[in-house]
Amino acid sequence: MMRLPRFRYFAPTSVKEALRIRAGEGESAAFVAGGTDLYPNMKRRQQTPKTVIGLSRIPSLARLRAGADGLRIGSAVPLSEIENHRKARRLFPALVHAVSEISTPPLRNMGTLGGNVLLDTRCNYYDQNYEWRQAIDFCMKKDGTVCWVAPGSPKCLAVQSADSVPILIALRARAVLASPGGEREIPLEELYANDGIRYLTKRPDELLTEIRIPPPDGWTASYRKLRRRGAFDFPVLAVGAAVRREGDRVAESRILLGAVASAPVRASRAEAVLAGRPLDGASIREASEAAAVVSRPMDNTDFSFLWRKEMTGQWVGMALGDLSRGG
Amino acid sequence: MSSRRPTRIVGRPFTRVDGAAKVTGQTKFADDLALPRMLHCKLLRAKVAHARILAIDVSKALAAPGVVAVATGRDLPVPFGILPVSQDEHALCPDRVRYVGDPVAAIAATSEDAAFDALDLVRVEYEPLPPVGTIEEGLAPAAVPIHDHGDQGNIHKLVAMQFGDVDEGFARADRVYDNTYFYEGNTHLALEQHASVADFGPDGKLTLWSSTQTPHYVHRALAKVLGMPASRIRVIATPNGGGFGGKSDVFNHEIVVAHLSRVTGRPVKICLTREEVFYCHRGRHPTLMRVRTGVKKDGAITALHFQTALDGGGYGSYGVASTYYTGALQTVTYRVPTYRFEGARVFTNKPPCGPKRGHGTPQPRFALEAELDRIACDLGLDPAAIRREHLQPANSLTANYLRVGSMGLGACIDKVVAASGWKKRRGKLPFGRGLGIACSSYLTGAGLPIYWNQMPQSGVQLKVDRGGGVTVFCGSTEIGQGSDTILAAIVAEILGIDPLDIRLVTGDTDLTPVDLGSYSSRVTLMTGNAAIQAAERARELIAGAVAKKLELPPERIGFAEGRVFDVENPEKGMTFPEAAVAGESLHGTLGTVGHYRPPPSAGRYRGAGVGPSPAYSYSAAVVEVEVDPETGIYAVPKIWIAHDVGKCINAALVMGQVEGSVYMGLGEAMMEEMAYRTDANRNVVHKFPSVLEYKSPTTLEMPEVETFLVEDPDPNGPYGAKEVGQGPLLPIPPAVANAVYDAVGVRVDEVPVTPEKVRRALKAKAQGKPARVGPERFPAVPYPEPIHVRTPEEGGDGKAEDAPVTAAGGVR
Ligand SMILES: Cc1cc2nc3c(=O)[nH]c(=O)nc-3n(C[C@H](O)[C@H](O)[C@H](O)COP(=O)(O)OP(=O)(O)OC[C@H]3O[C@@H](n4cnc5c(N)ncnc54)[C@H](O)[C@@H]3O)c2cc1C
Numbered sequence A: 001m002m003r004l005p006r007f008r009y010f011a012p013t014s015v016k017e018a019l020r021i022r023a024g025e026g027e028s029a030a031f032v033a034g035g036t037d038l039y040p041n042m043k044r045r046q047q048t049p050k051t052v053i054g055l056s057r058i059p060s061l062a063r064l065r066a067g068a069d070g071l072r073i074g075s076a077v078p079l080s081e082i083e084n085h086r087k088a089r090r091l092f093p094a095l096v097h098a099v100s101e102i103s104t105p106p107l108r109n110m111g112t113l114g115g116n117v118l119l120d121t122r123c124n125y126y127d128q129n130y131e132w133r134q135a136i137d138f139c140m141k142k143d144g145t146v147c148w149v150a151p152g153s154p155k156c157l158a159v160q161s162a163d164s165v166p167i168l169i170a171l172r173a174r175a176v177l178a179s180p181g182g183e184r185e186i187p188l189e190e191l192y193a194n195d196g197i198r199y200l201t202k203r204p205d206e207l208l209t210e211i212r213i214p215p216p217d218g219w220t221a222s223y224r225k226l227r228r229r230g231a232f233d234f235p236v237l238a239v240g241a242a243v244r245r246e247g248d249r250v251a252e253s254r255i256l257l258g259a260v261a262s263a264p265v266r267a268s269r270a271e272a273v274l275a276g277r278p279l280d281g282a283s284i285r286e287a288s289e290a291a292a293v294v295s296r297p298m299d300n301t302d303f304s305f306l307w308r309k310e311m312t313g314q315w316v317g318m319a320l321g322d323l324s325r326g327g
Numbered sequence B: 001m002s003s004r005r006p007t008r009i010v011g012r013p014f015t016r017v018d019g020a021a022k023v024t025g026q027t028k029f030a031d032d033l034a035l036p037r038m039l040h041c042k043l044l045r046a047k048v049a050h051a052r053i054l055a056i057d058v059s060k061a062l063a064a065p066g067v068v069a070v071a072t073g074r075d076l077p078v079p080f081g082i083l084p085v086s087q088d089e090h091a092l093c094p095d096r097v098r099y100v101g102d103p104v105a106a107i108a109a110t111s112e113d114a115a116f117d118a119l120d121l122v123r124v125e126y127e128p129l130p131p132v133g134t135i136e137e138g139l140a141p142a143a144v145p146i147h148d149h150g151d152q153g154n155i156h157k158l159v160a161m162q163f164g165d166v167d168e169g170f171a172r173a174d175r176v177y178d179n180t181y182f183y184e185g186n187t188h189l190a191l192e193q194h195a196s197v198a199d200f201g202p203d204g205k206l207t208l209w210s211s212t213q214t215p216h217y218v219h220r221a222l223a224k225v226l227g228m229p230a231s232r233i234r235v236i237a238t239p240n241g242g243g244f245g246g247k248s249d250v251f252n253h254e255i256v257v258a259h260l261s262r263v264t265g266r267p268v269k270i271c272l273t274r275e276e277v278f279y280c281h282r283g284r285h286p287t288l289m290r291v292r293t294g295v296k297k298d299g300a301i302t303a304l305h306f307q308t309a310l311d312g313g314g315y316g317s318y319g320v321a322s323t324y325y326t327g328a329l330q331t332v333t334y335r336v337p338t339y340r341f342e343g344a345r346v347f348t349n350k351p352p353c354g355p356k357r358g359h360g361t362p363q364p365r366f367a368l369e370a371e372l373d374r375i376a377c378d379l380g381l382d383p384a385a386i387r388r389e390h391l392q393p394a395n396s397l398t399a400n401y402l403r404v405g406s407m408g409l410g411a412c413i414d415k416v417v418a419a420s421g422w423k424k425r426r427g428k429l430p431f432g433r434g435l436g437i438a439c440s441s442y443l444t445g446a447g448l449p450i451y452w453n454q455m456p457q458s459g460v461q462l463k464v465d466r467g468g469g470v471t472v473f474c475g476s477t478e479i480g481q482g483s484d485t486i487l488a489a490i491v492a493e494i495l496g497i498d499p500l501d502i503r504l505v506t507g508d509t510d511l512t513p514v515d516l517g518s519y520s521s522r523v524t525l526m527t528g529n530a531a532i533q534a535a536e537r538a539r540e541l542i543a544g545a546v547a548k549k550l551e552l553p554p555e556r557i558g559f560a561e562g563r564v565f566d567v568e569n570p571e572k573g574m575t576f577p578e579a580a581v582a583g584e585s586l587h588g589t590l591g592t593v594g595h596y597r598p599p600p601s602a603g604r605y606r607g608a609g610v611g612p613s614p615a616y617s618y619s620a621a622v623v624e625v626e627v628d629p630e631t632g633i634y635a636v637p638k639i640w641i642a643h644d645v646g647k648c649i650n651a652a653l654v655m656g657q658v659e660g661s662v663y664m665g666l667g668e669a670m671m672e673e674m675a676y677r678t679d680a681n682r683n684v685v686h687k688f689p690s691v692l693e694y695k696s697p698t699t700l701e702m703p704e705v706e707t708f709l710v711e712d713p714d715p716n717g718p719y720g721a722k723e724v725g726q727g728p729l730l731p732i733p734p735a736v737a738n739a740v741y742d743a744v745g746v747r748v749d750e751v752p753v754t755p756e757k758v759r760r761a762l763k764a765k766a767q768g769k770p771a772r773v774g775p776e777r778f779p780a781v782p783y784p785e786p787i788h789v790r791t792p793e794e795g796g797d798g799k800a801e802d803a804p805v806t807a808a809g810g811v812r
């Protein structure tokens, strides 16, 4: 069996206490929510924190509230709770759908939204056990110097693979980050950087406390995911799309591609194509083509990357098709 | 071999004897075992695909906390291997590593963590050698061959044989087809990871508990490598959490823990990680195939020329047999009057390939069934009819001297054709939807054992005690297929008792007579026949004693429902325990034995040992697909399968095996790939040894399966039973490819049939290029001049001749 390395474990009961422990332990500490990403990574020695700070006993992080200002989801709310939340299902069916496609039912009982939003980027050369990585001399993301996907690349190209992220950004979600210095709220989009190693703009000592989604206000959304098996698999191409219509014309839209870069990719040209037009066959086709241009998957996930690129237009078309029917 | 009495248990879907323990989590698998003072073992595995070991320094590891012993190749210099002709493995590599994952050192420590931590302290100095990553590279001349045995360079084995006047067969054909196919490697993916516990006792005897399908072969290898008399070694096969051929070899870790227990005097355990199981492998050989087929206009085959090239990985394993198997069973389904087979296996620097469910036959079956579909479509014939009309007849000898007994393939085809609405729907569904058919056959046990001997392949001992208890001792190994249940059912049937009352002792080399193991679909037929013999002998003893007591002729004595009685006056009789007392009073201690030896094979040419079997099972399947032409993604909503099992001993187990085979076959057809990277560092590494990224379907991907059991009893089977564990896998991959063709008109001549390939073929078609994806060419293989064997039809006697045979009977 693959074994966890030794580490110290803390179980604070408040955000303040969690931050204090983090400040004391420094860079060798990691937060853990459900642990469905962190612990497997530790077993493979991709991450080797000496101290792990558990978040599951902090009541404020486990709250899920729906109100006039929309939905506030504590970072440690389990995914299955979101799936089963009546208001969330009614207000944000596309988000609930995306969440229900994350991993498997037992993992969704453990895994949290915060953990998903902060999910490590993935790569076939990196999500391997220690011995395997040793055999390829490691790579830039951990213990090595070269990127095996693109040996000339100055940066890591590991893939943004969290299902909730493209749809949350399409839904204009915001993230609340707490640190000893105080709290800040940023558009979720700004949390990500297109670098497989430094894929978050969050400082390591910041704790994600909440995800806030504004009320729909006329927006409708759809999430479409490409994966090998319907039962479970990380996305290898994902589309989160949302539109607001005035009459039968698109007033605003937000189209996000997932799993084709180290950060979620906004398909701005596709959004521009839709502006002021009805969501019909012609506009969807043009928008899909525009979106496909910015899709640049690399050969580090399941399926051939050329096919994934080719499928981008299809998937954008399907998501927009959902909106033209359901909207 | 079967008794003529009507049956009460055999044929019914009764509960399996190990069912309650399995579903309540109480079955003790190897990893559940723990002994006092037990040490834990970890293997240091090579990080380079091909290299000489220059030096190993274990001093730091030995000094690490918790470490009790360290072993290297020097401690275990004797080679082993499952086949006598391929003794090319070492428990730990002494001087050369041949794939990433090849074990070079072993650590025994007081905890698994301590052993793991110490791995990093072992220093190994390598001199890298050029790695071989593909079949083509394996065929090229090699400066430093991976092994010094083998036919030439990195070519491990070359086979060439010709049956009958193939040239004349092609000359007689109306059309000749020539196509190439590829079947990617894949692995067993049993849920249980291999585990072993060794205990070298103070009495100088060694006990090894191991998740193995072949305790007898492990026993022999341990004796050889450890240099101990076999009589002092006991191997106990723990229930396997799935085997599928992945636990049929003797593995490094089994020998290593035995050695470490001997040197430390403490029990030593190992449980492999999932990654290590991928490195053990022994799965499906990636196989390139070229098929030339001569046919008449009505679809009758006049000649078949089959060439295969197998990627064997780093060691021999079962590879010589696998190579022969890629050419053996083409002849038992449809009439093939003249046949030429050429096969080659190359060594590459990857985990060794070996036997996976269907051993060596799913690859050629895929090619043959795809080829027939092509031929039918080209000739304007119905693909179901072209098969149905040219079946190899029952009770016949094939061109390569395989003796076909019962043959229910026609009935199988009829079932799936009717149930799927084939005649109305095939070729007539809207674009994007399609049906495909394929058939297959598989052995019910290999005719020959792995090492040459004249002893039985299966033995059973049976003990009846004076309390009426019946214990059955048999070397057979329960790998989940239900072998224990079959033994209990057969003995219970004959002695008229409840199968759940029987005590079974199986897979234990100290306590049970040898059964060669759970491979080649041999167990039900061979142990079943041995059990019939032992139980009938016990019955005769007891019946004689009861007859004497009741003053009746022994023929009047019946056994049923726990009683032994007068069949003409059933009230008159006694309970089974009373009958056992009568038996023991008359005869003394009651114990009987039974054994089984397969009939001799008809072929007497070199290579004739692979292919013969007491009986052949048959399957036919129709697969329905829905293809999205824009993406190439397809779904399989339904599969119809019919399997000729001869006779069900237990219908529930038979259905389970059929559906399990369909499931595994569908995984191979649609997604499974044992893929490697050769780019990084010029090292050859497994692409992704994990269950998440080695894509295999889950139960949620399983389509609806409608199963039909065809019972065409075979005179060689117990109650007429034939195999079911492997055969039903075989038709699935070709039926999927054929269905895709029916749906969108493109051929994917490669397994797996992935969405990317379907899409690529559709794009090729749209551009006016050949509407197919598959290997463009077959490599140049230096096959030798084939041996020539006259077919039975040509009046042959099964022996090879010196020169080519002509149809006229002369020698060319
Ligand atoms: C077999 C398998 C399949 C999977 N399939 C999918 C899939 O299909 N789609 C998908 O999106 N994911 C998938 N996952 C990944 C994972 O299960 C989910 O992303 C899950 O939501 C992670 O949440 P968690 O609470 O378990 O994260 P954790 O493992 O607890 O944390 C993840 C990361 O975030 C950090 N972190 C967590 N919470 C906070 C916080 N509040 N503040 C600061 N840092 C924090 C941790 O330090 C860690 O680095 C899969 C995982 C497995 C093992």
Ligand code: SF4
Binding pocket: A122, A123, A124, A125, A126, A139, A140, A141, A142, A146, A147, A148, A149, A150, A155, A156, A157, A158, A196, A300
């Ligand atoms: S993209 Fe390159 S650097 Fe990043 S994880 Fe993969 S191989 Fe390593």
